[in-house]
Amino acid sequence: MERDCWALPEIGWPELRIHPLHLLDEEDFVLLQLWRASQGGLSGPGPLPEAGGLLDQPACVMACFDVMSAAEAAIKKAVRREHG
Secondary structure (H helix, E strand, O other): OOOOOOEEEHHHHEEEOOOOHHOOOOHHHHHHHHHHHHHHHHOOOOOOOOOOHHHHHHHHHHHHHHHHHHHHHHHHHHHHHHHH
């Protein structure tokens, strides 16, 4: 990754000439916060955004969570491959 260039082919991002954070809006950051909270920590999964169980969650939110989880897994795999 060059200083003024970002590329994350692992998640389908082409070479970018701007920082990727400039591509996200407030709604994206809210979804990211919800996803991070749902990941939990050492004690297991965290809370879901809405009351109830998995099937009570909005489908679009759960689809976003799937995309974020897949992107995180791809990035972690690339980092492990790069750093051994």
